[in-house]
Amino acid sequence: QDEQAQARIREARAKLGDKAVLLCHHYQRADVYQHADLTGDSLKLAKLASETDAEYIVFCGVHFMAEVADILSSDKQIAILPDLAAGCSMADMANLAKVERCWRELSEVLGTPDEHITPVTYINSAADLKAFCGEHGGIVCTSTNAPTILDWAFGQREKVLFFPDQHLGRWTGFKKGIPLEDMHVWDPDLEYGGLTPEQIKSAKILLWKGHCSVHQMFQESHIRRWRMQHPEGRVISHPESNLEVCRNSDYVGSTEFIINTIKAGPDNTRWLVGTELNLVNRLAEEEKPRGVIVEFMAPTVCMCSTMQRIDPQHLAWTLENLLEGTVVNRIEVPPHEAEMAKVALDRMLAVS
Ligand code: 13P
Ligand code: SF4
Numbered sequence: 094q095d096e097q098a099q100a101r102i103r104e105a106r107a108k109l110g111d112k113a114v115l116l117c118h119h120y121q122r123a124d125v126y127q128h129a130d131l132t133g134d135s136l137k138l139a140k141l142a143s144e145t146d147a148e149y150i151v152f153c154g155v156h157f158m159a160e161v162a163d164i165l166s167s168d169k170q171i172a173i174l175p176d177l178a179a180g181c182s183m184a185d186m187a188n189l190a191k192v193e194r195c196w197r198e199l200s201e202v203l204g205t206p207d208e209h210i211t212p213v214t215y216i217n218s219a220a221d222l223k224a225f226c227g228e229h230g231g232i233v234c235t236s237t238n239a240p241t242i243l244d245w246a247f248g249q250r251e252k253v254l255f256f257p258d259q260h261l262g263r264w265t266g267f268k269k270g271i272p273l274e275d276m277h278v279w280d281p282d283l284e285y286g287g288l289t290p291e292q293i294k295s296a297k298i299l300l301w302k303g304h305c306s307v308h309q310m311f312q313e314s315h316i317r318r319w320r321m322q323h324p325e326g327r328v329i330s331h332p333e334s335n336l337e338v339c340r341n342s343d344y345v346g347s348t349e350f351i352i353n354t355i356k357a358g359p360d361n362t363r364w365l366v367g368t369e370l371n372l373v374n375r376l377a378e379e380e381k382p383r384g385v386i387v388e389f390m391a392p393t394v395c396m397c398s399t400m401q402r403i404d405p406q407h408l409a410w411t412l413e414n415l416l417e418g419t420v421v422n423r424i425e426v427p428p429h430e431a432e433m434a435k436v437a438l439d440r441m442l443a444v445s
Pocket of ligand 2: 155180181182183184217305306307308333369397398399400
C-alpha cells in the first residue's frame with residue numbers, strides 16, 4: 094500500500110510540475126521527506142514560503158507552519174496541509190483568550206503593558222497570537238533567531254512576555270546573562286499567572302508555561318550516563334529542551350543548526366542528539382559512511398506524533414485532488430489576522 098502511495102505521489106508531482114512546491118520540515122517522516130522540493134527549519138521554511146512563485150504550497154509540517162506560508166505568500170497562492178490534524182501540542186498551550194487575560198492582569202499591576210512589555214511569540218503558535226504581537230509592538234522568533242529577537246525586544250521596552258515555550262525563552266535569556274531569578278513562569282491557568290505583584294514588577298522575562306512534548310523527554314541524566322561511556326563524544330540539543338539539558342550540551346541550536354554542525358564536524362565522531370527521532374535517524378544514516386555515529390538522547394521513542402500524521406496516503410490524496418482542480422485542506426488565515434500577524438513576522442524577518 095505504501096509503495097502504491099509513493100507511485101501516486103511521483104505521478105501527480107510530475108503532472109503538476111512547477112504549479113506545486115513541497116516544503117518539508119526536518120522532522121518529517123522519511124517516506125514523505127524524500128518527495129520534498131525544499132527542506133528547512135521553521136525560519137528557513139518561512140523565508141522559502143515568502144519567496145516561492147508556485148501556485149500551491151503543499152506544506153509537509155504542522156499547522157502553524159502552513160499558516161505562516163499562507164501569511165507570507167501572495168494572495169493568489171494557496172497553502173495546503175495534507176492532514177489538518179497535524180497540529181503542534183506546544184502551540185496549543187497558548188491561545189488568544191489566555192494571552193489577552195494575561196495582558197489585562199499585567200495592566201492591573203504595571204499600568205499600560207504596551208509601555209513596559211514586548212510580547213514575543215515563538216513561531217510555534219497560532220496566527221492570532223502572532224497578530225496579537227503585531228498589534229502590541231511585539232515580534233515573532235524562531236529557535237534560530239531567538240537571541241537576536243530578544244535583543245530587539247529589550248531595545249523596545251524593559252520586559253518581555255515570551256510564549257508559548259518556556260524552555261526556549263529561559264535558555265535564550267540565560268545565555269544573555271539574565272539571572273534565572275529575574276525570569277518567572279507565567280501559569281495561564283492561575284490568576285496573575287500564579288505570581289505576586291512584586292514578582293511581576295521585578296521580572297525581566299515572563300515565561301509562558303508551555304513546552305514541547307517531544308523535547309521534554311530529554312534529561313540531563315541521559316547526557317551524564319552517555320558521557321561516562323563516551324567521554325570523547327559531543328552532545329548537541331534543540332533549545333526546546335530543558336535548561337539542564339541545554340547547559341550540559343556542547344552545542345544548542347535549531348534543527349538546521351544541528352544538521353549543519355554535525356555535517357561540518359570531523360569524521361569518526363560520536364554524537365548524542367537531543368531532538369526529534371526522524372531527524373536523528375536520517376542524520377545517522379547519512380553520516381554513517383564517514384564513520385560518524387549519531388545517537389538519540391532519550392531511551393524512549395519520541396517522534397513529533399502530529400507531524401507524523403502527514404503520511405504518503407494523505408500527500409497522494411492532496412496532490413491528486415489538485416490535479417483535478419480541487420483544493421483540499423487549504424490553510425487560510427482570515428485577512429485582518431493575517432495582516433497583523435504579518436506585521437510581527439515582517440519585524441522578525443527584518444531583524445534576522
Ligand atoms: P526548528 O525551528 O528548529 O525547525 O524547530 C521547530 C520545531 O517545532 C521544533 O520542535
Ligand atoms: Fe510542536 Fe514539539 Fe512537534 Fe515541534 S516537535 S512541532 S514543538 S510538538
